[in-house]
Amino acid sequence: xxxxxxxxxxxxxxxxxxxxxxxxxxxxxxxxxxxxxxxxxxxxxxxxxxxxxxxxxxxxxxxxxxxxxxxxxxxxxxxxxxxxxxxxxxxxxxxxxxxxxxxxxxxxxxxxxxxxxxxxxxxxxxxxxxxxxxxxxxxxxxxxxxxxxxxxxxxxxxxxxxxxxxxxxxxxxxxxxxxxxxxxxxxxxxxxxxxxxxxxxxxxxxxxxxxxxxxxxxxxxxxxxxxxxxxxxxxxxxxxxxxxxxxxxxxxxxxxxxxxxxxxxxxxxxxxxxxxxxxxxxxxxxxxxxxxxxxxxxxxxxxxxxxxxxx
Ligand code: APR
Numbered sequence: 604x605x606x607x608x609x610x611x612x613x614x615x616x617x618x619x620x621x622x623x624x625x626x627x628x629x630x631x632x633x634x635x636x637x638x639x640x641x642x643x644x645x646x647x648x649x650x651x652x653x654x655x656x657x658x659x660x661x662x663x664x665x666x667x668x669x670x671x672x673x674x675x676x677x678x679x680x681x682x683x684x685x686x687x688x689x690x691x692x693x694x695x696x697x698x699x700x701x702x703x704x705x706x707x708x709x710x711x712x713x714x715x716x717x718x719x720x721x722x723x724x725x726x727x728x729x730x731x732x733x734x735x736x737x738x739x740x741x742x743x744x745x746x747x748x749x750x751x752x753x754x755x756x757x758x759x760x761x762x763x764x765x766x767x768x769x770x771x772x773x774x775x776x777x778x779x780x781x782x783x784x785x786x787x788x789x790x791x792x793x794x795x796x797x798x799x800x801x802x803x804x805x806x807x808x809x810x811x812x813x814x815x816x817x818x819x820x821x822x823x824x825x826x827x828x829x830x831x832x833x834x835x836x837x838x839x840x841x842x843x844x845x846x847x848x849x850x851x852x853x854x855x856x857x858x859x860x861x862x863x864x865x866x867x868x869x870x871x872x873x874x875x876x877x878x879x880x881x882x883x884x885x886x887x888x889x890x891x892x893x894x895x896x897x898x899x900x901x902x903x904x905x906x907x908x909x910x911x912x913x914x
Contacts, residue, residue, distance in 0.1 A: 729900075
């Protein structure tokens, strides 16, 4: 019986828990520092089970002992981005939170695979990997699935076609410098560059890059439906050993000419976590954009390291 711990019972964490249980992927522990909130949300989710017809247990807690023996730990704990606040403003607070969470969860689930969701995503995933001292295959961040899904949504809307036929690939960091790849984005195998003019392709790439901010500006808080669904897709790929080819935030160790950084790259996700990083042939422009994005993440990793030393 699989067990998934979701740290952070906020909007994203609760949505992850909902999908994981309702897709019958695993039993779920929701843990938070707030007393009552994880317990209440877990009970609410349990009370939906008879209607939805699953028997998954969902437990809310403030005690890390309850997370013992988890197969996957999803970290959503942190402060969410507010309007006008850049992802990087969150750096210091969330770094401290992520480090604390990891120490507690690792004690109880030393074999778990980690999926980091807390922003700034790429930097927090690097910090998690460094703190956990686990093989990089077992520590990844969720962003590429979400950013690609946003791109797919906009492609479907633009062309008035079913999103079921749209596949898209977004690499790079989870920020303004992310790298949507129109050449590798298709409607049933037909590249979108064949289906719409270049200026529309660029407009959709821009909307994808600003996808998170667009939602923050509208509802004054950060997105959670699509982020929650994205995490669940990764959890499913791992627990069911599906070998899905999905973009994830992973440790680059020479791939794409990038080293010692966590950044969004195409991966094959299965039982062991990141089974493989897939190397695509990029154009010079795409490669330059990916490098720029990775350089910016590396700079923020350095800033974070300094901030943590200063604490
Ligand atoms: N341990 C456990 N939980 C914590 C801790 C901690 N040290 N610190 C904060 N939390 C909890 C908060 O109590 C809150 O319930 O994390 C939860 C965060 O939930 P929300 O504020 O609703 O934020 P959410 O929208 O879920 O986003 C979570 O995911 O997408 C990212 O940018 C987003 O970093 C943010 C994270």
